[in-house]
């Protein structure tokens with residue numbers, strides 16, 4: 001087991017009517033002026049935004065708002081949020097929405113705390129985050145795990161790049177999580193969210209560091225829970241228990257706990273981000289589209305590990321290690337298919353891509369073959385190309 005630091009400072013308030021605690025929490029964290037960030041309108045339609053405003057009014061908290069955050073959130077809107085936060089003299093940024101909204105709120109917090117620096121400098125890695133402002137989240141979709149995570153992912157629409165910045169300063173002070181708020185999700189978003197949750201643990205599970213039993217047990221328990229309750233949630237998204245399990249898995253899958261003591265991989269995320277950056281694809285679907293190809297490309301490096309995944313998560317029996325490894329990959333793809341998400345590039349909205357596009361995606365992902373992706377196998381641009389090529393069918 002490698003040495004590690006576990007830091008999960010986010011206060012979680014979970015359950016029915018949890019959003020009614022928002023005003024109290026904002027006050028608890030010492031804020032008096034809040035920038036509310038939200039998306040394309042679901043929280044307006046559901047009445048959640050009004051509820052939150054009433055909560056803040058009741059505590060005498062001032063606020064301004066930034067609406068219109070899109071999935072694959074754009075840096076330009078985040079910059080507008082920085083200006084609004086400065087104009088208000090905000091002391092907390094409150095996200096009401098999903099990963100895109102929370103990531104924009106995190107960007108606004110960093111931007112407002114560093115007025116001399118354009119925020120994209122942090123996302124390109126040219127500047128390190130040394131200070132930020134407090135962020136709170138009212139979560140409306142179980143997916144990205146941004147409500148507890150240390151990262152924020154933005155897209156620069158001018159350069160076509162999608163990048164993330166990781167810092168413990170990004171971890172929200174609190175997250176309000178009422179599973180009932182997720183009942184109104186479009187089915188496709190629910191499915192993509194379930195895939196993303198699953199992948200956040202899988203990307204920590206396949207690494208070059210053996211052993212680490214406790215972390216494995218946590219990870220395997222989470223994966224089994226996502227499979228069982230993901231199916232139930234997909235069948236009936238008003239099933240409170242199923243939506244609760246998925247919501248809590250979403251936070252635990254990306255707060256660090258399923259990968260303690262070993263390096264993360266996250267190569268699939270890098271490959272997926274390039275598809276989102278170029279084609280504005282939904283994040284979760286980009287992961288399910290490439291994972292099977294990645295797995296078949298790398299599993300020979302550690303067949304016992306893939307076999308163990310099959311035994312522990314999928315209950316595979318009576319097979320030798322190679323058969324179990326391949327069956328586990330197949331079972332994972334079947335699970336994705338049962339949620340009606342893509343398991344190849346041809347099933348994304350882009351359809352099958354020309355070879356030159358695959359080469360460009362591979363170059364973009366590896367910054368012109370100057371960086372390696374992942375840790376289980378450190379992927380070169382050529383490896384990335386081979387994986388995209390393998391996934392490039394209908």
Ligand code: NZQ
Nearest residue numbers: 039040041042071072098099100140143146149151184185
């Ligand atoms: O914009 P509105 O109208 O609110 O609609 C949203 C959006 O269209 C809708 N939605 C959300 N909650 C709803 C709802 N519709 C009806 N009822 C509700 N209760 O769902 C759509 C998707 O929202 P989005 O916030 O984009 O979803 P998600 O949470 O999946 O976030 C995806 C983004 O997070 C990034 C992804 O790359 C992507 O940009 N990620 C962030 C991470 C992090 N910060 O730690 C880690 C992840 O790996 C991921 O990269």
Ligand code: ZN
Nearest residue numbers: 144196200269
């Ligand atoms: Zn993700």
